[in-house]
Amino acid sequence: MTTPTLSRRLVAEGLGTLLLVATVVGSGIMADRLSADTAVSLLGNTLPTGAILVVLITILGPVSGAHFNPAVTLVFWIRRDLASREAFAYVAAQIAGGLAGTVLAHAMFELPLVQASQTVRSGAGQWLAEVVATFGLLAAILGGLKHARQAVPWLVGLYITAAYWFTASTSFANPAVAIARAASDTFAGIRPLDVPAFVLCQAGGAVLALAVMSWLLGDALRDPEVA
Template identity: 55%
Template sequence: MDLSRKLLAEGLGTALLLAVVIGSGIMGERLSGGNVAIALLANTLATVGGLYVLIEVMGPVSGAHFNPAVSAVMAFRGELPRAELLPYVAAQLVGAMLGAWLAHLMFELPVLQVSAKLRTGTGQWVAEAVATAGLLLVILRAPPGRVAAMVAAYIGAAYWFTASTSFANPAAVFGRLFSDSFAGISPQSAPGFVAAELVGAAVALAIHARLAPAAPRGLRA
């Protein structure tokens, strides 16, 4: 597969994922009448549906990583050529930023923003490590043809059982920096989230190596 096509799929897929996450957060907050639980539920449902569709559509082209932690694990395992790792990450980061801007355009908000929403503390860092470890285990061990559904379902659950609402994705952290909205995260909170996500990815690799062999590999998210 031509690298330029893979990078287009990763960039476009990540942009659309962030547009879904941020846009549904804005819509949920507007329509919920101040009820944060309803806003989070709307955000969750939109993310689950959008993520499933994007993985199905982009998976045959690039693997549908949309996530530097996933790409790093795949490169470590030899499932992504290591020379393609940095281009993948760059495409994901640029796509995440563009997705935030697209969400703002759709809701007629100022395009250029920086989030002021603080997300910090031991609980949230542990939550991000758990969320990312779980995501990578699902990806590494899902049966053939079921990755999209299982990843979407896991992320939907992790929105609610983790204290951080499960970013589980350094590109998502980066994109949300540029949105002072329901889904945003402040620049001072971002490093802790990214560090926790990378720890979670390493933990997932260690757990995967200790478990029984996974089912035969199918399409990876």
């Protein structure tokens, strides 16, 4: 199978991250408008996010690998499945796509397009939760690639659906999504001041998952296509 050109892969990464963030932010706005119950709103935010991940990874995975996440790209760069130039381009496309997704969600709900979130997400519990959330996400991807490639979209979607509820941070597990959500003062937002710590914890969780899963599953983890 011919590898798609870098330009096509970057468009896929940007578009996928855009639609992912538009779903996260948009469903959060909709859920918050429809219910005064925070638990119900969180459920209304969770289910669309898990569902869109299954769709996006299935349709865009064959093009770019469907990272949509700098933490995933970091792991596959460390594994030398991506060259440095490609990895940096992927991350740039993901961040740009994520920010565009936030703007799109705001436009659909007739909100100011550019905002700064006031939602505080900080503290040891939140930081640990992001390490755990990202560790689990990468473990699901790496394990799925070895044992059940066709199931990876579902593994990721189901894992994120679960992690929304068992992590104190509601499982961002994605630096591009964290940056994009900082630009939305809505249900899904995160204060910009809190983003750097989240990103560091996400990177740490991703690298830890790579180390653990490489040992646990052996050397047969390397693969140029990651869902």
